[in-house]
Amino acid sequence: MQEKWKEVDRYINTFFAPSDSSLDGALQASEAAGLPAINVTATQGKLLMLLAQIRQARSILEIGTLGGYSTIWLARALPPGGRLITLEMDPKNAAVAESNIALAGLSGFVEVRIGRALDTLPALAAEGRAPFDLIFIDADKPTYPEYFTWAVRLSHRGTLIVADNVVRNGAVIDPASPDPNVQGVRRFLERIAAEPRVTAAVIQTVGSKGYDGFALILVTGDQ
Ligand code: SAH
Ligand code: DHB
Numbered sequence: 683m684q685e686k687w688k689e690v691d692r693y694i695n696t697f698f699a700p701s702d703s704s705l706d707g708a709l710q711a712s713e714a715a716g717l718p719a720i721n722v723t724a725t726q727g728k729l730l731m732l733l734a735q736i737r738q739a740r741s742i743l744e745i746g747t748l749g750g751y752s753t754i755w756l757a758r759a760l761p762p763g764g765r766l767i768t769l770e771m772d773p774k775n776a777a778v779a780e781s782n783i784a785l786a787g788l789s790g791f792v793e794v795r796i797g798r799a800l801d802t803l804p805a806l807a808a809e810g811r812a813p814f815d816l817i818f819i820d821a822d823k824p825t826y827p828e829y830f831t832w833a834v835r836l837s838h839r840g841t842l843i844v845a846d847n848v849v850r851n852g853a854v855i856d857p858a859s860p861d862p863n864v865q866g867v868r869r870f871l872e873r874i875a876a877e878p879r880v881t882a883a884v885i886q887t888v889g890s891k892g893y894d895g896f897a898l899i900l901v902t903g904d905q
C-alpha cells in the first residue's frame with residue numbers, strides 16, 4: 683500500500699500543496715546538511731497550516747525544529763505581528779533551520795531557541811511569552827508526557843495542541859513494547875486522557891511517510 687499512499691499524497695498535493703521553492707529548498711538544504719528526512723510531509727504541513735489558520739493563531743510554539751520544514755508551514759499561517767518560537771536541541775539542525783526560515787522570508791516572525799526543550803520551556807513562561815494559541819509537539823517521543831504537561835501550562839482556554847507520530851505504524855497498541863518511543867507515546871496518551879482541562883482525538887494517517895497519526899488536543903479548562 684505504501685506506493686499507493688505516496689501516489690495519493692502526490693495527487694492531493696498538486697491541488698493543495700503545490701511545489702514551492704521555499705519548502706522544496708528547505709528539504710534540499712536539510713538533505714545536503716545530512717539531516718534525517720523525518721519532517722512532516724507536505725500534505726501534513728498543509729494540515730498544520732490550516733489548523734493554525736482555523737485557530738487564528740497569533741502565537742505558535744513548536745517543540746522539535748529539525749530543518750524548519752514544519753516551522754515554515756506553521757509560520758505561514760501567522761497574521762502580521764504573529765510570532766512562532768521553535769525549540770531545537772541540536773545547534774546544527776537549528777542553523778539549517780535558521781537559514782531555511784530566512785530564505786522563506788519568515789525570519790521576522792520566527793525565533794529558533796537552541797537547547798533541550800525541558801530546559802528552554804521554563805523560560806518561555808518566565809519571559810511572558812506564553813500563552814500560545816497553537817503548540818506543535820514533534821521532538822523526542824520518550825519526553826512527550828512532559829511536553830504535554832508543559833504545553834498545558836503554556837496554554838489558555840482554546841489553545842490547540844497537536845502532536846506528531848502517535849500511532850507509529852500501529853506499534854502504539856502494544857503495552858509490552860520495548861521501544862521507548864512507543865512507551866513515551868502511550869504515557870502521553872494516558873496523561874491526556876487523565877487531564878480534565880483538555881479534550882482530544884487521535885487521527886490515524888497514511889501517506890508518503892507511511893502509517894502514523896496525529897493527536898489533536900483542545901484546552902477547554904482554565905489553567
Ligand atoms: N518538526 C520537524 C521535525 C522534527 S524531528 C518537521 O516536521 O519538519 C525532531 C527534532 O527534535 C530533531 O531535530 C531533534 O534534534 C529534536 N529534539 C530531540 N530531542 C530534543 C529535545 N530534548 N529538545 C529539543 N529538541 C529535541
Ligand atoms: C521520526 C519521524 C518523525 O516524524 C519524528 O518527529 C521523529 C522521528 C522517524 O521516522 O524516525
Ligand code: MG
Binds near residue numbers: 721722820847
Ligand atoms: Mg514527527
